[in-house]
Amino acid sequence: MQLSRRKFFTLAGASAAGTLMMSPLQALYTKKANGESVFGGGYGPLVPDPNKLLDLPRGFQYRAFSRTGEMMSDGSPVPGGHDGMAAFPGPQNTVILVRNHELSPNSTTQVVGPNPYDPLCKGGTTTLQVGPNRQLIKHYASLSGTYRNCAGGPTPWNSWITCEEDISTPATNQAGNARNVSKFHGYNFEVPAQATTPVNPVPLVAMGRFNHEAVAIDPKTGIVYETEDRGDGLLYRFIPSQRNNLSAGGTLQALKIKNMPQAKTFAGFPKGKPMPVEWVTIDNPDPATDTVRVEGFGKGAAQFTRGEGIWYGNREVYFCCSDGGSVDANGRPNGFGQVWRYLPDQDAIELFVEAKSADELDGPDNIVVAPHGDLIICEDGDDEQFVVGVTPKGELYHLAKNAINDREFCGACFSPDGQTMFVNMQTPGITFAIWGPWKSQRGA
Numbered sequence: 001m002q003l004s005r006r007k008f009f010t011l012a013g014a015s016a017a018g019t020l021m022m023s024p025l026q027a028l029y030t031k032k033a034n035g036e037s038v039f040g041g042g043y044g045p046l047v048p049d050p051n052k053l054l055d056l057p058r059g060f061q062y063r064a065f066s067r068t069g070e071m072m073s074d075g076s077p078v079p080g081g082h083d084g085m086a087a088f089p090g091p092q093n094t095v096i097l098v099r100n101h102e103l104s105p106n107s108t109t110q111v112v113g114p115n116p117y118d119p120l121c122k123g124g125t126t127t128l129q130v131g132p133n134r135q136l137i138k139h140y141a142s143l144s145g146t147y148r149n150c151a152g153g154p155t156p157w158n159s160w161i162t163c164e165e166d167i168s169t170p171a172t173n174q175a176g177n178a179r180n181v182s183k184f185h186g187y188n189f190e191v192p193a194q195a196t197t198p199v200n201p202v203p204l205v206a207m208g209r210f211n212h213e214a215v216a217i218d219p220k221t222g223i224v225y226e227t228e229d230r231g232d233g234l235l236y237r238f239i240p241s242q243r244n245n246l247s248a249g250g251t252l253q254a255l256k257i258k259n260m261p262q263a264k265t266f267a268g269f270p271k272g273k274p275m276p277v278e279w280v281t282i283d284n285p286d287p288a289t290d291t292v293r294v295e296g297f298g299k300g301a302a303q304f305t306r307g308e309g310i311w312y313g314n315r316e317v318y319f320c321c322s323d324g325g326s327v328d329a330n331g332r333p334n335g336f337g338q339v340w341r342y343l344p345d346q347d348a349i350e351l352f353v354e355a356k357s358a359d360e361l362d363g364p365d366n367i368v369v370a371p372h373g374d375l376i377i378c379e380d381g382d383d384e385q386f387v388v389g390v391t392p393k394g395e396l397y398h399l400a401k402n403a404i405n406d407r408e409f410c411g412a413c414f415s416p417d418g419q420t421m422f423v424n425m426q427t428p429g430i431t432f433a434i435w436g437p438w439k440s441q442r443g444a
Contacts, residue, residue, distance in 0.1 A: 042397025068429030085411030116145020313369025
């Protein structure tokens, strides 16, 4: 039997006879049993869940709901592929969640709605209303007919921007292929949090047609930052023509590091060193083929390997590169993941976290800035999957573990009052509400 590093460490730390050497990870847990976690900060070791769903630190609780296959309030089943999500204030102290479903035309489940963008596509969003007691009140489809809605981001005006992570067009169709489409894809769509029926799908064309992952909006300027899930993807910003009205068009640009044209950021950058940037304008944001990133790179924009989740908080913009990282002895990137930080007030970017092993971080994907100041990251790696916290000092700790299987976490977000974290397991498709003794890490 071949053991991964994480599973080996678990066995080593659990050896009662002590014949196996305790891993550094387990040793740190032992040394910091007074409430500190594995790498620094945090809430202590995770406690195995007797229900084998979600391991959490002592003092934390969860509630699971809206599972794939359950019947929703609109009479259709909960789709699979739970992914990016955001929380909004609802009536009578409720919370509204708008949740993505990363589904392809050949997926076995789909978001069912009366006015799909593309009848051949099965992705979209569902909306959930959750009561003050963290009980599900109702859930229903809110956007349908889109392709692989991976992540997205909330707007300051209480809507959700859902992103298509695919650039298929009718020109890419093949005879008999179950992934064929009837429209252009690779767009963002807006879903108001208060929508109670599926919205009219309107692609936000000016924001670019590319392999979208997520967006974050700076409420001070109204500028939208966008990630691209490609090995040679770029970081974009969209400057809207009308503030709070993304459908009115605007200008799409890509980030270029000053004096480093065409920088490839997957490895070799020091942490915590701000680098000034400038922005190059994309002249053709809606091309017939997948060339937005090609145009930007040709103008000197920096490449970020597999840009994933992005979030605005603490007057900063954080985003993940899921397979970036330092290089091994052979000069190859290790691919455990990076977190970058863009500083709008300085118009500069810096590397904030770079994992040296999968025990620290394994494929960082969705990200959120918690009300208490930490970053919360959903892993999408190859083995055991965790929700990982990052303190303002860049120290990492485990906040939750998938106790069902080794599939990814998605869509971490916090209720408006900051007391509840919501998160998804993509497969088997479950949404969780998590609460407990949250504490401030700012200035730690």
